[in-house]
Each structure stands twice: as structure tokens, then as C-alpha cells.
Amino acid sequence: MLVGILDPLSRWMVPLLFLVILLAGAWRRIKVYEAFVSGAKEGFTIAIQLIPYLVAMLVALGIFRESGAMDLVMGAIRPVTNLMGIPSEILPLAIMRPLSGSGALGVATELINTFGPDSMIGRLASTMQGTTDTTFFVLTIYFGAVGVQRYRYSLFTGLLADVTSFLASVYFCNLWFGAA
Amino acid sequence: MGESGEQEGVTKMNVIWLFFLLSGMGVAMVRGDVGTITQGALKGAELAVEVALGLIGAMALWLGMMRIAQEAGLIHLLARITRPLMVRLFPSIPPGHPALGQIILNLSANVLGLGSAATPFGMKAMKEMQALNGNRSEASEAMCTFLALNTSCITLVPATIIAVRLAAGSTAPTEIVGPTIAATTVGMSVAVTADWLLRRYFRRRGGRVC
Numbered sequence: 001m002l003v004g005i006l007d008p009l010s011r012w013m014v015p016l017l018f019l020v021i022l023l024a025g026a027w028r029r030i031k032v033y034e035a036f037v038s039g040a041k042e043g044f045t046i047a048i049q050l051i052p053y054l055v056a057m058l059v060a061l062g063i064f065r066e067s068g069a070m071d072l073v074m075g076a077i078r079p080v081t082n083l084m085g086i087p088s089e090i091l092p093l094a095i096m097r098p099l100s101g102s103g104a105l106g107v108a109t110e111l112i113n114t115f116g117p118d119s120m121i122g123r124l125a126s127t128m129q130g131t132t133d134t135t136f137f138v139l140t141i142y143f144g145a146v147g148v149q150r151y152r153y154s155l156f157t158g159l160l161a162d163v164t165s166f167l168a169s170v171y172f173c174n175l176w177f178g179a180a
Numbered sequence: 181m182g183e184s185g186e187q188e189g190v191t192k193m194n195v196i197w198l199f200f201l202l203s204g205m206g207v208a209m210v211r212g213d214v215g216t217i218t219q220g221a222l223k224g225a226e227l228a229v230e231v232a233l234g235l236i237g238a239m240a241l242w243l244g245m246m247r248i249a250q251e252a253g254l255i256h257l258l259a260r261i262t263r264p265l266m267v268r269l270f271p272s273i274p275p276g277h278p279a280l281g282q283i284i285l286n287l288s289a290n291v292l293g294l295g296s297a298a299t300p301f302g303m304k305a306m307k308e309m310q311a312l313n314g315n316r317s318e319a320s321e322a323m324c325t326f327l328a329l330n331t332s333c334i335t336l337v338p339a340t341i342i343a344v345r346l347a348a349g350s351t352a353p354t355e356i357v358g359p360t361i362a363a364t365t366v367g368m369s370v371a372v373t374a375d376w377l378l379r380r381y382f383r384r385r386g387g388r389v390c
Contacts, residue, residue, distance in 0.1 A: 014297065021245050024252035032248050039247025043239030046303050047232055054228035060200035062224025066216040067208035102227075109344050117350030123359075126345055130338030130360040131367055133290075133331045138302075142327060143319065145303045146310035150318035153378040154327045155196070160374050161332035165367030172359035 053144030242300035255281035279308030
């Protein structure tokens, strides 16, 4: 099966990458130690520079979630998704997915354990978790790292992909595992 | 809508940020539970620092390795090999530019589910693209395309969720790989198409969105 090939591939990837890089550096007679340190310095600076952007975004999302505003949004969307035959138990995950990676993983884990990993909701939660990335987080850190403040249409594109992936997950899970 | 006005004015991010903050505070006040405002804010701030500090080790390691790869000419080589595809996706980046190599590395790391490696590659790619962008405060077309690909990216092995399923006693923890790949393919196609259409639309209009 596909996973049988891909799993060792992803385990071998990092060690092989290190090996190729170090051998290429040695072959080209690069001062590998000095090069590594100067690159690592850059990594440190980037991580520190992210803090103000992350604080701004995660504080806003923290208030939004803790206050119950997120639950209100979910309540407003529920009638629409019920109409489309999407189980309402999955909605918190759909809302959380673009906002918070750890939050979404938490919700997905809870759903999988509550309803069982091989239930429709468990499968749907697993599929959704793997389909998109945390749009707000990715945009915040990637644009934050280079000081870009105007995102133009990229937020729209990211959220459009999230909605599409969510609907596609529902569709393909029904197709794959047979409609409930 | 001239170029000169782009530093001024309220960005879209301002609106979204204010929306999250004010609607959250409003709801908490109406519910009479103002304590959640303070709690949510402090939790968020703490988590932000935790995330950023957690990145330092992996960032330093990968960017250190990347510097060696770059000086050895490997990034250039990667950019040259993938040129035919990348030229189509990123017409505004000169063919063979190191930014393309970094983009490929980021996307491959994402596909393989190597999250800790993907972020540093992505940051480096953004830095290269920002240099091409003339360090403006507005995202370039290439950045928008890159992030469209990145946020909708295929993960062939969703390792974390497979682990969660296994722990929960699933009889077939990897059975969700099929529908995951199918759903992501759809999401990614929509993202790339939307990005292409929006780029053309705003180029023709000549104006700036925000």
C-alpha cells in the first residue's frame, strides 16, 4: 500500500538530506562549520522576530474563543450545514482548523476518542485534520518574518481552500466509507 | 489608487484583528463573563511566546544546514531541476533564482509531513521573495501564490493524526490517507486556480486590493 512506501520515505528523508548537504559541502570545500553557525544565527533571529506578530494574533484568537464568540458563530452556521447533511459534531473542528493548529488537533483528538476512530465522525475528523494547514498561523508567521503587512488576496485564497477542503473531506469520506 | 498611498490607510489585517478582539470582548461583556477576556488574552500571549521559542531549535538547525547547502550550490541545482514547473507557477521570479529552490524544499517537507523542517524553508523562501519585492510592506504576487500552495498543501503521511487514531484503538489507522489525499487535491487545485484568477484580475485593474 501507499503508506508502506511513504512511511519509510519520510523517516529516511531527514537523515539523507543531512548526509547529502554535508557531503556536498565537504566536496566543494566549504567551511561547513562557519556556514552552519551563520545560518543558525539567522534562524534564531527569525524565531525571535515572530513573537510580536504571534502575540497579536493569538491574543485576539484567545479572546474570541474564550469569550464564547466562536460558539456563537458555530451556532449561526449550524442550520446551513445541517441542511447539507454535514454532521454538526464536526463543526467546531471546521471553525478551528484555519485558526489554531494545536486547537484543531485538540478538537480532532477529542472527536476521535469520543465517537471512535472508525466511526464516520472519527474518519471525517482525521481526514479534515490532514487536508489543510492553519491558514491564519501560516500567514502570520510567514508574512511576519519579512515584515509584510498587506496580505492582498492571500487570506481570501487560504480560507477558500479551507472551505473547499472541508466540503471535499465530507464528500470523499462519504464516497470512501459509504454514506452513513 | 496610486503606489504612493500603499503605506497609508487601514490594512485588511487591521479589520480582521479588530473584529476578533472586539466581537470577543463584546460577547464576553454581554454574557457578563468579563474574566474570559483577561484569561483569553493572557493564554494567547503565553502560547505565542511558547510557539516562537519552540521554533528556535529547529529553525537554527535547518537554516544552518541550508547555509551549507546554499554555499555548496545545492539550492541552485534544485531550482534549476524544477525550473519547467516553477516558471509556470511563479512567473515573477527569475528562473533559477534561489527562492525557487527554497519553495520546493518547503513544499516537499510539507508533503512528507516534516512540519519542523517546512517552516524554516518557508521563512527562507519568504526572505528571498521579499528581497525581490524590494522590501515593500505589501505582499508580492509570488508570495501570494506560495502561500496559496502552502496553506492547502498535500500531506501524504499525516503522521500525527495516524498516531492519534492508533492510540484510540483504530482497526485501520491509515485508512484515511486515501480520502485525505483526494480532498487535499481538490482544495489545492481551487487555491491555485483562485490565486491565478485573482492575480490576473488585480493586475488588469492595476489597483491594489486591501
